[in-house]
Amino acid sequence: ASDESMFEYLNVVSKMFDSEAEGYEFYNKYALEKGFSVRKSYVEWDGSNKYIILRKIVCSRQGFSEEKHMKRKMEDRKRRPRSLTRVGCNAKLVIMRQEETGRWFVKDFIDEHSHPLAPRDLSCLLRSHRRISDEQKADIADMEKCGIRKYRIMDILCFQYGGFDKVGCIKRDIYNFCHANKQETISAGDANTVIMHMMVRRERDVDFFFKYLVDEHGHLKGLFWADSQSRLDYEAFGDVIVFDSTYRTNKYNLPFVPFVGLNHHRSTVIFGCGIISHETSQAYEWMLRTFSDCMAQKHPISVITDGDLAMQRAIRVVWPDSNHRLCIWHIQQNIVRHLHDDDVKEEFRSFIYDTSSIEEHEIEWIYFLQRNKVTSEESWLHQMYQMRKLWCAPYLEGRCFLGLSSNQRSESLNFVLHTHLEGKMSLFEMLEHYERCLASRRINEALHDVEALQSVPFTEENASPLEKHAATVFTPSVFKMVLWSIDAVSKCQIREILDGSEDSTYVVSKQERMDKKFGVRIEEQGGLLHRVSCSCRKLECAGTPCSHIFYILGILKQTILPSCCVPTRRTMNAKCAYAPTRKNQMSDYSVSLQRYRELRNCSHAASFKACHSDEDYHRLIMLLQAQHHGKQSSFEQADSKESTNAQHNNTLGLAR
Incomplete structure (x- = not known):
């Protein structure tokens, strides 16, 4: 062996560590420089089985694959076997605990490998050198909530850190973290997680409203929620409501019902959201009554819905004095689906918009049904005739709908919700989607407010x-x-x-x-x-x-x-009667997370300024490194209140 190798060997075997973890970290850093990966292997405990007294850390290519796996025939395997990584490498570090001092010393060290070592620029990709830090977990969780795909998250991290070799993880690690995080988030049950989250929000915002309904088996039958700003928005703009239950945006196929309206800029404003298990009159009645309870029993002047019969019955019962009309957009879709003659389509459409008298309309209807030989009560044309007072122009003339004739407001909302939407989405993920959409609507309103306050339309x-x-x-x-x-x-x-x-x-x-x-x-x-x-x-x-x-x-x-x-x-x-709350507060459940965001933003600004000067750069990097290595991360010290809510820690990967 060369003098350099002997010096390196003596340097390793003379090391002392304060803990087993410190010994592992030392060997792992050594392996990173050399180009191999490590894993923990054999362990010995003291006589009382309270303390570990010996730990063997080996090269990850130590040992061989088990013989039973090698001898299995291909036709007996459910999946193609993995590539072989074990080649019997003997490299290892054995550390032992001194009983008197509690410190650890190197008992054995072998640095001979039976396989090629990875170059320095590739060793960072080996398993033991890949790790997602707490701050990365927080950022990854935030990016995923914003609808950024995992492979894009990896691209962003590579760009931010200055290359894949400085990120510390690979794309597969991000996928695994997001999956594990999702599983931990809803470990108490998907519906329970959503309800627990809403309870925490109500503690923080006394005007946050939510109500849920369960059956005799404890299964979720109905859920409705609205934050304080949505309730204030309804007070200002709740004269006309649009809602539509034709979207099932979760893996349970539950109808998702957003209640939306029109604000003073003629853009979508969201009043609340509901989920029901079955599209029955009773379920819709429960939801409408709950909505009324949330909104201090202020009933809308008018309602626009799709053609669901159960919803129509519920509106007649709960909001008997509200004007109700069917969504023209849905009717247009059904015209294409049910009518195949272009002349019949055009004649039918005339009933939607023709503002002649009710008497004239009734006569035209009779002729229309006779000409097209509509006799069956089950036919779509006959059903639409039965519901004509909910969509024909003469019956709706003079009623307040603010110029809205369709669920296009609900359509545009659901279009946003369908961006990055997956069929297997959990209820909690769907809630995050809704909150993201809510935040974008409020930003949109803020931009319109600025335009209206700072300018006057050209004349x-x-x-x-x-x-x-x-x-x-x-x-x-x-x-x-x-x-x-x-x-x-x-x-x-x-x-x-x-x-x-x-x-x-x-x-x-x-x-x-x-x-x-x-x-x-x-x-x-x-x-x-x-x-x-x-x-x-x-x-x-x-x-x-x-x-x-x-x-x-x-x-x-x-x-x-x-x-x-x-x-x-x-x-x-x-x-003007109340100050708006424009900020989405869904993610503000952790004090440590809020502090992290403030510090991150501040450090970004300070770092950009310091990078232009050698003196400022060295001063700031010394300060940050001292803070980083000096003491345990504050994220690892979750307070007891936050730790009771699985979402607080698990979603972010903090306090791990």
Whole structure:
């Protein structure tokens, strides 16, 4: 042996360790430099079996595969056998505990290998040198919650650490960690984990609402939840609700029912979410009653749903005074599915949008059914005829639906939920998906708020004073709708004026349909405009003034819209009664995790600044290394309250 090898041998055998773990770490670091992997092998205990007194650590290629595995025939195997890694390597480190001092010394050391050693740039990929650190586990868990695929997580880590050799793990380790983490998260039972998580959230947020229902066997039958911001959003925007149970986004095939609406920017706002085990009237009644309990018994003015009969019955029972209409989007889908003649399709679609009188509609229906020989009560056309009051235009005219005729709001929500959605998703994973979607909706609202506060929609120089005023009072998204009415003013024409003692009614028609008349009623008090209404009821139904109102106000030389024409829910004052909570708080269940995030963000900023100077770089790296090696990670010291919740520690891999 060379002098260098002998010096190295003497250096190893003279080592002393404070613990068995320290001895293992030393040999593992030695193996990393040399190019082999290690594993723990033989162990001896003291006479009372309380303490380990001897530990043998061997090269991972020590020994041979068991003979029974080698002799099995290929046809008897369920899977192809693994590659052979054991070649009888004799390299080892044996350490023993001194009884007097409790320290460990090297009893035996062999450094001869019967196989090629890996080069330094590859040895980091050997098994004993791969480890996901606590901070990496926290970051991986966060990235997975954000819907980032595992192979992408590996790409991000390689980029952040400056190469695969500095990450400390490989893609397979990330997959294994995520799988094990998921198993530990729901080890108490998937439904129990979700309920336990919600209990913790209610402790943190007294206004967080959730309620669940179990059967006699303890199985989950129903679940509903809404955080404090969703409840405030319902107070402001809960006049029209859209919900749809046609999505089963979990491995139990349970209907997932998000309750959504429209905010002051005409974008989706989420009021709550429910899960039921069976699509029965009783199940939907329970969910609607629970929703009403959550929302202080404030019933919606109108509801838009899919065509589920059980849901229709539940709405009639629980919300008898609410307007109910079927989703046009679902009807359009069913038209394609059930009708195959293009002429029949077009004639059927006319019933959706034609605003002629109810009497005329009824006559047209009879002719339509007769022409198409619809006699069976089981046919789809007959069933739609039975439900015509829930979707035909004449029956729904004058009712408030805010311009919504379909579940497209629910569709867009579920589109987001279906991004990275897997059929085997657990309830807890589905909850994380929902929360992620909720956070994105709130960020979207915040961006719209900033735009509305910092800018005013563009209007032409020669625009009317009413148009310019509308641009300042309505949110930009709503103003785009208002422009449609303003542009249609040029087509309006006065037919007659009916004067009363305190009010006047202006009869208006559109030039293309002079036979159709609308009455714009103007009420004054003390010579000032007090109230404006129109018989078309667009203001009440869609929440924006119609072209008839703009036309008459223009004739009356009004320069600003009266307050009755500017519904608060269409302005930036819609939520002025309470400060919004825009931040998603689902992941804020661990104090140590919150501290970690703050420190990570701060250290990122400090590191970027320090990297531009040799002096700052060396000072900061010494400080960080001293902190890292100086004492046990605070993540390993989980407080007792957090440790009672499996989710607190297991999801992040902290406190391991």
